[in-house]
Amino acid sequence: MPRSSHLVALTRSAAAIAALAVAGGCTPKSATSPTAPGPTLYAVNVHVADAGGAPVEHAFVSASSEQGLDFKETDITGTAHFSLEAGTWVMYVSRAGSSGPAQVAGGTGTVPAQGHPDSVLYRLQLADESIATGKVLLTGRTDHSGTTVAGFPVASSTETLADGSWRLSGLPPGDWQASALHFPGFQPAQFVLHVAAPGDSIGLSPITLPPLPTP
Numbered sequence: 001m002p003r004s005s006h007l008v009a010l011t012r013s014a015a016a017i018a019a020l021a022v023a024g025g026c027t028p029k030s031a032t033s034p035t036a037p038g039p040t041l042y043a044v045n046v047h048v049a050d051a052g053g054a055p056v057e058h059a060f061v062s063a064s065s066e067q068g069l070d071f072k073e074t075d076i077t078g079t080a081h082f083s084l085e086a087g088t089w090v091m092y093v094s095r096a097g098s099s100g101p102a103q104v105a106g107g108t109g110t111v112p113a114q115g116h117p118d119s120v121l122y123r124l125q126l127a128d129e130s131i132a133t134g135k136v137l138l139t140g141r142t143d144h145s146g147t148t149v150a151g152f153p154v155a156s157s158t159e160t161l162a163d164g165s166w167r168l169s170g171l172p173p174g175d176w177q178a179s180a181l182h183f184p185g186f187q188p189a190q191f192v193l194h195v196a197a198p199g200d201s202i203g204l205s206p207i208t209l210p211p212l213p214t215p
Contacts, residue, residue, distance in 0.1 A: 039067075041083040042111050046091050046122040048078050050103070055079075056095070056126065064153045065089045086113040091122045092153040094129070094170050101199065102129040106153060106172035127198035130171040134204035135164040136180045136189075139211055147182040147209070151193060164206065171195045171202075180207055187212055 044063070048056045055078025063070045067087050072080035092106040105124035112120070136147045144164030150157035154170040168178070173195045180189045186209040195202065 039085045040113075041085060042120065044082040044084045044089070044111055044120045044122070046072070046074075046080040046082065046093075046124060048074050048080070048093050048105065049123070049125045051126055053125070056093075059093050059095055061091055061093045061124075062153055063089050063091055084111050086111050090153045091124060092172070093124055093126070094154075095126060097128075100128070102170055103127065104129045104154075104170050104172045106174055106176070108174070127172070129169055130173070130195045130198065130200035130202060132168045132171060132178075132193050132195075132202040132204060134166060135206040136160050136166060136182070137164045137206055137208045138182060138186060139208055147180050147186075149178065149180050152177040152179075168193070171200075173197055173200075180209060182209055185212055186210070 046061045046063070048059045048061065050056050057074055057076050057078060059074045059080070061072050061074065061080040063072070063082050063084060065087050067085040070082060070084065072082055074080045088108060088110050090106065090108050092104070094102055094104045096102055103126035105126050107122050107124055109120065109122055136144065136149060138144050138147070143162050145160055145162045147160040147164070148157055149160065149166045149168055151168050151171065154168065154176065156168060156170045158166050158168055160166045171193060176193045176195065178191050178193050180191070189207050189209055191204070191207065193202065
């Protein structure tokens, strides 16, 4: 994938994470915000390998949590080097397949606080993306288009069609948070995308968004 395409994907990932934070009632902050008191940072390395176990160079890895959001590129050894606060972090990587589905990987782990080992290693192995589909319906409407469905930490989001249908790609194995947001006028919803194995096709039951309470 061209570098510009990677940057577009990372921008969409940041937007998706921000949308989920709004739905959950919190606001993400940068792990290196110059206006915040200087936090204690710990060395975190993320090793990315392809399906055959070979290291992958120039892969963009996102690190996301309630503490912040950061992106790094893997070096010749397939390793991305982060400096992160203690807490739970989700690592995610996606690369376009040469002639098939995108190759993705994701993992959740804990960066321990001071007094524990001062470095953490994540190991991510790329595999075929999974795809989730479903519907989001708007109470009292016949046109259900325009709802944003965003996954966390996948580098994509999508909007519903007139019948409320949506399709979200780029999912690795695991349990991932997702949100359905329609502004103005409707309450957001959050749900879990359960991906059992690489290359899965997941069909979710329809979700109906109720209107916001009248002030």
